Amino acid sequence: METQNDTLSSVETGTDPRQVWEECLAKIRHDVSTLSFKTWFQPIIPIRVTGTELTVEVPSQFFYDWVEEHYNALMKKTITSVLGDEAKLYYSIAREESLVAPLEPGRADEPLRNARQVARAPFSPHAPLRADNLPIIQSNLNPRYTFDNFIKGDSNQLARAAGMAVANNPGGTSFNPLVIYGGTGLGKTHLMHALGNHALVAGKAKRAAYVSSEKFTVDFVEAIQADKVNEFSLFYRSMDLLIVDDIQFFAGKEKTQDNFFHTFNALYQVGKQIVLSSDVPPKELRGLDERLISRFQCGLTADIQAPDLETRIAILRKKSEENSLDLPQDVIEFIAANVTSNIRELEGCLISLLARASLESREIGVDLAKDVLRVVVNEVRSPVTIEQIQRVVCEYFDIPQDLLRAKTRKQEVVTARQVAMYLAKELTNSSLKTIGLHFGGRDHSTVIHAYQAVEDQMKTRAPYKQNIDNIRRRISMTS
Ligand code: ADP
Numbered sequence: 001m002e003t004q005n006d007t008l009s010s011v012e013t014g015t016d017p018r019q020v021w022e023e024c025l026a027k028i029r030h031d032v033s034t035l036s037f038k039t040w041f042q043p044i045i046p047i048r049v050t051g052t053e054l055t056v057e058v059p060s061q062f063f064y065d066w067v068e069e070h071y072n073a074l075m076k077k078t079i080t081s082v083l084g085d086e087a088k089l090y091y092s093i094a095r096e097e098s099l100v101a102p103l104e105p106g107r108a109d110e111p112l113r114n115a116r117q118v119a120r121a122p123f124s125p126h127a128p129l130r131a132d133n134l135p136i137i138q139s140n141l142n143p144r145y146t147f148d149n150f151i152k153g154d155s156n157q158l159a160r161a162a163g164m165a166v167a168n169n170p171g172g173t174s175f176n177p178l179v180i181y182g183g184t185g186l187g188k189t190h191l192m193h194a195l196g197n198h199a200l201v202a203g204k205a206k207r208a209a210y211v212s213s214e215k216f217t218v219d220f221v222e223a224i225q226a227d228k229v230n231e232f233s234l235f236y237r238s239m240d241l242l243i244v245d246d247i248q249f250f251a252g253k254e255k256t257q258d259n260f261f262h263t264f265n266a267l268y269q270v271g272k273q274i275v276l277s278s279d280v281p282p283k284e285l286r287g288l289d290e291r292l293i294s295r296f297q298c299g300l301t302a303d304i305q306a307p308d309l310e311t312r313i314a315i316l317r318k319k320s321e322e323n324s325l326d327l328p329q330d331v332i333e334f335i336a337a338n339v340t341s342n343i344r345e346l347e348g349c350l351i352s353l354l355a356r357a358s359l360e361s362r363e364i365g366v367d368l369a370k371d372v373l374r375v376v377v378n379e380v381r382s383p384v385t386i387e388q389i390q391r392v393v394c395e396y397f398d399i400p401q402d403l404l405r406a407k408t409r410k411q412e413v414v415t416a417r418q419v420a421m422y423l424a425k426e427l428t429n430s431s432l433k434t435i436g437l438h439f440g441g442r443d444h445s446t447v448i449h450a451y452q453a454v455e456d457q458m459k460t461r462a463p464y465k466q467n468i469d470n471i472r473r474r475i476s477m478t479s
């Protein structure tokens with residue numbers, strides 16, 4: 001496929017893509033709901049206008065599919081009215097390692113059904129050399145991924161701090177190589193781009209490139225075929241900062257590993273920075289040469305774990321802010337409590353939620369979130385039980401559970417009992433009578449009394465309310 005040349009920008013044609021897209025947006029705004037507009041049109045970024053061709057960037061494949069399926073006609077009509085009958089629309093998908101990946105060109109009236117997402121290689125065997133004989137590079141870094149929009153949490157603290165240190169002083173810390181490992185969708189790629197972007201923007205590295213191990217492999221094979229291995233090697237060895245993602249895919253590719261080994265050594269010896277990611281710790285990598293594995297272990301290995309509840313909430317908040325959406329707090333908490341293992345899935349839920357809300361004209365609330373989660377994560381946690389509430393409350397106040405049913409009137413037990421009763425009433429559909437029975441056969445009026453006592457305290461004492469909120473959260477996490 002043809003690589004679109006980024007320098008062939010609107011400067012040559014004299015048309016500002018932003019202006020063209022603004023005109024389009026002004027028209028589209030009248031044709032769709034505000035929510036659809038915010039969800040599906042505002043995130044689109046105009047890239048360039050060449051004659052009557054407009055190229056726009058969409059955030060993901062899913063986004064592209066959605067727009068193409070639901071708004072193809074509207075897009076066509078709008079583009080034609082702004083750029084004339086000959087107008088063509090091209091999409092790029094910005095996503096993960098692929099960056100601005102030009103899709104097969106298509107006309108606005110020919111849906112891009114076979115849109116492929118193709119990463120542009122930082123290395124091109126045909127890249128011209130600069131005056132100083134170094135190949136000109138595409139860093140391949142995605143400006144969307146920054147430290148600013150990378151939420152900090154216990155789960156990624158070490159990796160993030162190490163990434164920052166390396167970005168501020170590439171090659172100058174003992175974190176060389178920096179190896180980031182962790183399960184899929186936990187932020188490795190994001191963090192690596194953030195690191196590279198920071199190093200470039202802050203002027204800490206002049207030459208930086210991001211490449212996935214698969215891309216490195218494909219390019220290497222092509223370089224062999226084109227008899228350009230020297231150029232290939234020179235290209236990678238000219239970096240101040242080389243970032244290689246998902247090195248587990250080097251497994252079994254011996255020739256590529258061999259080339260990478262030499263590249264690694266060449267960079268390392270002159271104090272250039274290498275950053276790698278993997279889905280397992282280096283020593284557990286299978287199918288990789290021992291020499292490489294031992295090299296990988298001579299710097300810092302930092303893991304990224306699954307995010308905890310607070311981090312998941314913060315991420316959802318950030319993502320909804322980025323989409324200029326005002327998601328209700330209970331919806332955010334509901335999603336965060338139910339989608340626990342993977343940040344990509346968390347985002348997927350958010351997108352599906354928006355999609356459903358705009359398609360079905362439904363209000364974004366917990367009910368809709370439940371429907372979405374049923375499809376996306378295939379299960380919503382089971383309803384909360386009184387036993388579970390009792391367990392969490394007792395853990396929180398650090399008292400034995402059987403005291404909730406006992407006759408004791410010790411202050412801390414009374415407090416815990418009241419809180420548990422209150423939450424049983426709030427979070428389950430049990431009757432007052434049933435709740436009373438779970439607390440040593442107490443009367444329904446005792447439950448009402450407890451409920452009111454807790455409500456009163458919550459109104460007047462902020463720290464008390466904070467406790468209740470914390471407990472609620474823990475319950476939602478364990479259900
Ligand atoms: P990985 O490379 O580990 O599979 P990614 O870096 O592709 O994961 O992350 C998946 C998605 O989750 C990306 O859209 C990324 O922006 C987002 N993400 C991951 N970690 C964070 C974080 N700490 N803060 C904000 N967004 C995050």
Ligand code: MG
Nearest residue numbers: 188189190245
């Ligand atoms: Mg990744």
